[in-house]
Amino acid sequence: MDCNRTAILGIGKIRGLQQISTPGGIFIMCAMDHRGSLKAMIEKEQLDDEVDYQELVEYKLELCAALAPYSSAILLDPNYGAAQCISRGVLPGHTGLLVSIEATGYESAQPGRITALLNNWSVEKIRRMGASAVKLLVYYRPDLNEVAKKQLKTIKRVAEECLKYDIPFLVETQTYPINDENTKTSKLAVLKPGLVIETARQVASLPIDVLKSEFPADLKHEADRSKLIQYCRQLDEASPVPWVILSAGVEYEAFRKEVEIACSSGASGFLGGRAIWQEIVHFADKKDRLKFLSTTVVDRLKELADIATKYAVPWYRKLGIKASELAAVPENWYVNY
Template identity: 35%
Template structure:
């Protein structure tokens, strides 16, 4: 078991449900959210992003253990969250520089872990794109970057959530069959890398180890049998001694819930979720076309139903992070 400070431990408790499971709501999207709204609205203002985040926070945090927001547009939404919900703040700039190779990370220019904590954060989240097969020079730059953030979080006694997104520098489409063949290795190996204590990561936020759309019983085209997929979930779970939570990766609420059930049956010891679009994405259309009140109505009805169903599945499938961390 890993040891963390009493302050970090209490912050993690604040972001979890009473059973020690993280049922967090993610709406730290910036560029992606703007594109979603722009699909249904001619002109998208900064105020639109702020209002939608506020609506999600107000309507759904009574049913979430915590909420992940960005400090650029999300701080007003942080003020609207339920008293029972902890607060995670994102530290990374949205997107990455496409003019140079490597999808190199960068932090928000006017923020530090100290400032995130002063803004009320119970935890710091940082997103890293990582290809275990990329050049040593690129990956060592990324590792050094994560070391710096880990040291900041250690100095401020703030839990460090590292979100890892796999990719391959030679394959543009991570949803392709070509990428599905190599995804398990990419996901599992990068988890091993960042489980090293030198990075001071407290919780890993990760993808499931296989594209479920090509798993027997989930998609029309089968590349992995249920038995093969089960073995990959087991391998992922054994790849780290850190608490790890799953991201929804934009899939539907129903598919995400079925994936969590599959993970449980496979023997995965995952400790919760940070679920975004699978919960609230359907609220974007009424927001863009009819305004805030229409979005709130959708969130209060279908959004709430999505998150309550997810919570029910979590209680049946996830395990407490307190089995992996001690004070």
């Protein structure tokens, strides 16, 4: 399904995209919508038997307070972060808010993974709470046809709701190992460029607004800069919508390199999470944690922001439209809106 991109870009979507990007149209976004993974990180590091609701909320509040002032937007979950950060005043009004719609984790469908939407949560509620955009994570293998069809069906379902409520829709895609592929072998690394690029082609053919993509190579497996640039340009060609790079928990130095190469090859910025802040779980003492956040973590974000601002492609330019004319607005447009 190919879409007329400007036709689906309603005035509400345009406003949302403005809210989650810089005035220059670049996405400098931080992800802190982690739920199960953050809980596991804290429990493993601090040997807690059980991390409770309030502890997870506190981590989100600390992250948001430190990073939101330097971000064009923050990605938060409804369980522990979005409403909590608004109500506690740590999400500035000038910073956009993306809210996740999926349940944490995935449903196993051997050998694939199926995304489930969070119960009692919806695009309508995300719009009502004042968020700027909806985010959906899908684990995706284009070579698993039946599983991919189910995932595309879920994306399409949410996309239709986002069109109805005229709110931007960002889809995050992540590949994963099947059969005898794992991180200890090079099998998945060899396949990764093709998987990521084909995933972009299939997913971005639906009426989505921004693609949050993996870097289309494993830097531990491929170090040739010219090949990395080639893969990113192929990804750019495959995606008709603006795309940003996710961090997938890699080390910060690797993510910085990925952001620089991706933004130089067509990306419109980044939506980074653990690569920016994952070491905070090492600090059981809140004072030490806040110091690390306000220094090392903020410095990382500022560095990434400088890279994206210098090299990234504004989202509207990717769509072939001008910043001064994002949509045609005829007289009495509101009558049938």
